[in-house]
Structure formats: C-alpha cells, structure tokens
Amino acid sequence: MLTEKLETEIQTLSRQEKFYLIQVLVRNLELEDSYHREQAFQRQENKLSKQQNISKAKAIDTFLVKWKGSLKGIDVDAAKYDYLQKKYQ
Numbered sequence: 001m002l003t004e005k006l007e008t009e010i011q012t013l014s015r016q017e018k019f020y021l022i023q024v025l026v027r028n029l030e031l032e033d034s035y036h037r038e039q040a041f042q043r044q045e046n047k048l049s050k051q052q053n054i055s056k057a058k059a060i061d062t063f064l065v066k067w068k069g070s071l072k073g074i075d076v077d078a079a080k081y082d083y084l085q086k087k088y089q
C-alpha cells in the first residue's frame with residue numbers, strides 16, 4: 001500500500017524534482033554508509049585494544065610468576081642495606 005502511494009507521488013513529480021529527490025537519497029545513503037563504516041572501525045579498534053590489554057596483563061603475570069620464586073624468603077630491607085653497604089665502601 002505504501003509503495004503504491006509512493007510510486008503515485010513520484011510520478012507526479014517533475015523531472016527536476018525527481019533529480020533532486022535522487023540526489024537527496026544518494027546523499028543519505030552515503031551518510032548511512034559512512035556511519036556504518038565508522039561504527040565497524042570503532043568496533044575493530046575496541047577489539048584490538050582489548051586484545052592488547054589482555055596481552056599486557058598476560059606479560060605482567062608471566063613476569064611475576066617467573067621472578068616470584070627467586071625472590072621468595074628474602075628480607076627486602078636487609079637486601080637494600082647490603083647493597084648500599086657494598087656500593088659505598
């Protein structure tokens with residue numbers, strides 16, 4: 001029903017009015033297309049940033065696991081004191 005009304009309305013337009021209508025429709029389609037491209041780009045960027053955050057967190061966890069065992073049982077203050085004593089002798 002709507003398409004029939006629309007076709008009737010379009011048929012009543014002059015050639016120049018049809019040309020302007022087409023220009024407006026094409027411009028609107030281009031704006032929609034650019035909007036959807038922008039949204040897709042933003043989703044991709046968000047996905048990449050989440051992956052980078054995960055890989056950074058994984059690297060930190062790996063570092064802590066690696067060094068946690070070797071630093072276990074060390075008195076930090078005593079280690080600093082010994083280091084400074086050797087350095088300034």
